[in-house]
Amino acid sequence: MSIQPSDLSILLVEPSDTQGKIIVNQLRSHEISQITWAKSYDEAQEFIVRHHFDLIASAMYFEQGTALDLLKQVKVSDKNNDSAFMLVSSEYKREHLEEFKQSGVVALLPKPFTHEHLHAAINNTIDLLSPEELELEYFDVQDIRVLLVDDSKLARNHIRRVLNNLGLLKITEAVDGSEAISLLADNMYDLIVTDFNMPEVDGRELTKFVREQSQQSHIPILMVTSESKDTHLANIEQDGVNALCDKPFEPQFVKQLLYKLLDN
Numbered sequence: 377m378s379i380q381p382s383d384l385s386i387l388l389v390e391p392s393d394t395q396g397k398i399i400v401n402q403l404r405s406h407e408i409s410q411i412t413w414a415k416s417y418d419e420a421q422e423f424i425v426r427h428h429f430d431l432i433a434s435a436m437y438f439e440q441g442t443a444l445d446l447l448k449q450v451k452v453s454d455k456n457n458d459s460a461f462m463l464v465s466s467e468y469k470r471e472h473l474e475e476f477k478q479s480g481v482v483a484l485l486p487k488p489f490t491h492e493h494l495h496a497a498i499n500n501t502i503d504l505l506s507p508e509e510l511e512l513e514y515f516d517v518q519d520i521r522v523l524l525v526d527d528s529k530l531a532r533n534h535i536r537r538v539l540n541n542l543g544l545l546k547i548t549e550a551v552d553g554s555e556a557i558s559l560l561a562d563n564m565y566d567l568i569v570t571d572f573n574m575p576e577v578d579g580r581e582l583t584k585f586v587r588e589q590s591q592q593s594h595i596p597i598l599m600v601t602s603e604s605k606d607t608h609l610a611n612i613e614q615d616g617v618n619a620l621c622d623k624p625f626e627p628q629f630v631k632q633l634l635y636k637l638l639d640n
Contacts, residue, residue: 379502385410387427389420389434389446390464395487399433399464402494417441421449428455431482431501436465436472444475451530458537460501464489477602477623480534484624503627509543510631512639515566517543520638523563524549525556525570525582526600531623535569535600538627542634553577553585560590567637572601580615587616596637600625 386403388411390396396413403411412427414420417438424432424446432450434443443463450456463476466487476484482504483497510517522539524547526532532549539547548563550556554577556570568586572579579599587593597616602623619633 379506380407381498381502382407382409384408384430384498384501385412385428387412387414387420387423387429387432389414389417389432389438389443391415391435391438395435398488402489402491405491406494406498408498417446420446424450424453424456426455429459430505431460431462431498432456433462433464433485436463436467444479447476447479447481447530451533460504462497462501474602478528479530480528481624499628500624500626504538504541507541507543508631510634510638512635515638518545520544520546520566521564522547523556523559523565523568523570525551525553525568525574525579527552527571527574531571531600531625535625538625538630539569541627542631544634553579553582556582557585557590560586560592565592565595567634568595568597570597570599572599579617583616598630598633598637 386408388396388399390399400411400413412423414423417440434446436443447461450459450461460482462483462485463481464485464487467473473484482500485493485497522544524532524535526535536547548559550559552574557577570579570582583597586595586597596618598619598621599617600621600623618637621630621633
């Protein structure tokens with residue numbers, strides 16, 4: 377039986393009464409009724425210790441900390457380390473949002489957000505909670521060997537979870553392009569999923585190495601980046617990247633890309 381929005385348990389962390397009421401009403405319009413509202417950072421911490429939530433939707437700033445502080449605590453908590461996390465914020469500066477994109481959030485919702493924004497975020501949450509194995513014509517999905525390259529542990533954990541949900545279980549992790557190159561020398565892979573921005577050897581340099589110097593130049597490469605719409609990435613496919621995917625890493629979009637990469 378598939379998960380419905382009405383099945384979701386949500387912790388809303390929002391200090392503003394006005395904003396909180398707007399978000400609660402929007403959630404209820406999606407038939408979500410299991411909503412716990414924390415109006416402070418400390419109150420949110422208490423709920424996270426005592427209860428499990430499928431989704432935590434948080435504002436950016438609080439007197440006692442930020443949503444990023446809260447997210448880091450969620451990821452090491454006993455009850456909620458597998459909870460989806462969504463930022464709801466009027467923040468628009470790229471440098472302030474970048475860490476969230478790199479940390480494995482399920483969605484970044486602007487204030488004010490539309491019905492469609494929230495609908496997409498809820499669907500991403502349901503997808504994350506609902507494993508659905510890829511059915512491929514030419515591969516047994518559980519035999520596909522994936523090299524996952526990202527310098528953010530939180531991002532790697534999120535991407536691994538999405539891939540595991542799709543049936544890809546043989547995943548080797550590398551913390552940057554340099555480590556990935558070392559692994560490629562001694563191991564065979566069927567797919568590379570790599571971040572773009574990494575220290576030392578970035579995703580573009582890794583791609584060029586794979587295509588020009590490795591013994592596995594044919595491997596499909598999926599690049600995951602928070603900058604996929606930037607002009608300086610417009611020609612990156614010429615370097616050998618097969619597909620670009622935005623952060624946050626959205627399960628349904630990833631599923632469509634993997635069908636194209638692996639079933640052609």
